[in-house]
Amino acid sequence: MTLEALKNANRVIGIKQVTKAVNKGFVESVFLADDADERVLKPLEELCKSKNIEVVKVLAMKDLGQACMIEVGAAAAAILK
Numbered sequence: 128m129t130l131e132a133l134k135n136a137n138r139v140i141g142i143k144q145v146t147k148a149v150n151k152g153f154v155e156s157v158f159l160a161d162d163a164d165e166r167v168l169k170p171l172e173e174l175c176k177s178k179n180i181e182v183v184k185v186l187a188m189k190d191l192g193q194a195c196m197i198e199v200g201a202a203a204a205a206i207l208k
Contacts, residue, residue, distance in 0.1 A: 128156045128183050128206070130194035136206040140195050145205040146171055149180060154205045156181040160188040163202035171203060 139148050148154045149171070157175050159168050161184055175182045185191045188200030195204050 128158075128181060130158070130185060130190065132156075132206060133158065133191075133194040133204055134196065138195065138204055138206055140197065140201050140204045142167055142171060142203045145203045146174065148205055148207060149174055149178060152178075153207050154180055155208045156183060157203060157205045158183045158185050158191055158194075160185050160191045160200070160202050162187050167202060 139145055145157060149157065157171070157180055159172060159182060172182055188202055191204055192198070192200040195201055
């Protein structure tokens with residue numbers, strides 16, 4: 128899965144929204160920014176692993192934000208089923 132897929136996909140953005148969607152079983156794959164705070168990302172990453180959801184690492188929050196077509200960086204985003 129690539130960042131290009133986020134541009135046209137039905138998605139959620141942000142740690143809290145992605146976590147809610149993962150818990151409800153609505154997520155196909157999750158994108159996490161490598162430069163985001165590890166203590167924020169770790170619980171979400173472990174949740175995805177426990178639910179067998181693909182996690183894609185992105186280099187920067189800025190890149191993830193741009194792929195989601197928002198003007199700020201994003202620590203996490205997810206493509207919905």
